[in-house]
Amino acid sequence: MADETQTMTVSIWREDGDDGRFEKYEVPARENQTVLDVVAYVQQHIDPTLSYRFACRVGMCGSCAMMVNGSPRWTCRTHVSKVVADDCLEVAPLRNLPVIKDLATDMDPFFEKWVAAEAVFHPSKTRHDPMAAITPDDPMRIAASEAIECINCAVCYAACDVVESNPDYFGPAALNRSWSLVNDIRDDGQDVRLAAVGSNGGCHNCHSQQGCVQYCPNELNPTLSIAGLKRETTKALFRRSR
Amino acid sequence: MIRPHRTHPLWFAFLLHRLSGLGLALFLPTHFYMLSLAISAPARLDGFLRFTDLTIVKLAEYGLVFLLAAHLFGGLRLMALEFLPWSSHQKTMAALAVALAFLVSTLFFLKAI
Numbered sequence: 001m002a003d004e005t006q007t008m009t010v011s012i013w014r015e016d017g018d019d020g021r022f023e024k025y026e027v028p029a030r031e032n033q034t035v036l037d038v039v040a041y042v043q044q045h046i047d048p049t050l051s052y053r054f055a056c057r058v059g060m061c062g063s064c065a066m067m068v069n070g071s072p073r074w075t076c077r078t079h080v081s082k083v084v085a086d087d088c089l090e091v092a093p094l095r096n097l098p099v100i101k102d103l104a105t106d107m108d109p110f111f112e113k114w115v116a117a118e119a120v121f122h123p124s125k126t127r128h129d130p131m132a133a134i135t136p137d138d139p140m141r142i143a144a145s146e147a148i149e150c151i152n153c154a155v156c157y158a159a160c161d162v163v164e165s166n167p168d169y170f171g172p173a174a175l176n177r178s179w180s181l182v183n184d185i186r187d188d189g190q191d192v193r194l195a196a197v198g199s200n201g202g203c204h205n206c207h208s209q210q211g212c213v214q215y216c217p218n219e220l221n222p223t224l225s226i227a228g229l230k231r232e233t234t235k236a237l238f239r240r241s242r
Numbered sequence: 243m244i245r246p247h248r249t250h251p252l253w254f255a256f257l258l259h260r261l262s263g264l265g266l267a268l269f270l271p272t273h274f275y276m277l278s279l280a281i282s283a284p285a286r287l288d289g290f291l292r293f294t295d296l297t298i299v300k301l302a303e304y305g306l307v308f309l310l311a312a313h314l315f316g317g318l319r320l321m322a323l324e325f326l327p328w329s330s331h332q333k334t335m336a337a338l339a340v341a342l343a344f345l346v347s348t349l350f351f352l353k354a355i
């Protein structure tokens with residue numbers, strides 16, 4: 001059993017309607033603990049006013065993403081031992097999103113961009129029609145499957161420098177979802193979707209830095225999805241000009 | 243500033259592409275201006291060409307050719323990424339672009355000195 005007397009320093013961002021600053025806390029340096037465990041320890045044992053967001057604690061819900069030592073991580077599945085540097089840990093709210101309080105960010109701009117990118121399903125049939133027959137080996141089904149396991153954690157959104165420099169950019173997650181719908185033969189909104197993802201905030205802003213791929217906790221590839229959207233919007237341009 | 247979330251090879255490939263593009267954007271107008279001297283002021287061009295024989299200028303040209311080659315091969319890598327079927331070897335492609343740029347620019351340098 002680990003020695004409970006050993007401690008480590010964690011710097012946590014505190015902000016409540018002011019400019020915000022890092023505050024240091026001494027927490028037990030346990031052999032086996034996640035970053036979320038450390039944040040929860042501070043809230044439960046040191047300062048109950050610390051605000052942060054979590055739900056499932058097993059990497060399903062996408063609620064607990066934060067900046068850990070400067071990189072976006074899902075904190076419930078990030079072991080402290082993998083990211084600690086010189087016995088120090090720095091935890092901050094996700095980049096590129098407004099802070100509500102401390103480590104909790106306002107996710108509204110993130111999800112509003114999903115709607116702006118037409119990352120919503122447009123049904124082509126009613127419940128009275130027969131179900132669409134899609135085989136597992138259908139190339140479009142395979143392409144959709146590769147993009148479908150997003151948990152909406154906004155880690156990619158925080159990793160993206162284009163989101164930082166262009167507030168209109170929809171970001172990797174919204175465009176990744178749009179790409180999964182471009183590959184959904186049941187969807188009836190492809191023209192409006194391609195117009196949306198080809199607009200000012202759309203896929204052509206992407207600089208292919210691939211930070212989204214680097215940090216996606218579910219190992220998705222939004223750059224691949226965005227490249228697909230770039231191809232489809234280019235094809236649509238030629239279709240329109242004929 | 244290179245912040246922690248940027249410390250991965252493909253971000254550095256982006257940085258090289260951006261810096262080489264900016265470097266070439268600054269170089270090309272100067273390059274065309276010097277070429278125009280062949281018509282407007284041949285004597286000044288001859289003087290400048292003698293200046294380019296200096297080793298330090300050859301070294302600077304080595305850098306310029308590296309930037310040009312890095313931007314060319316890096317640009318091909320990005321076009322392949324966007325318009326060809328996805329390859330899972332993105333980091334290898336970026337390393338290959340830099341290696342080719344070194345090869346081309348070093349061959350140029352060896353020929354120049």
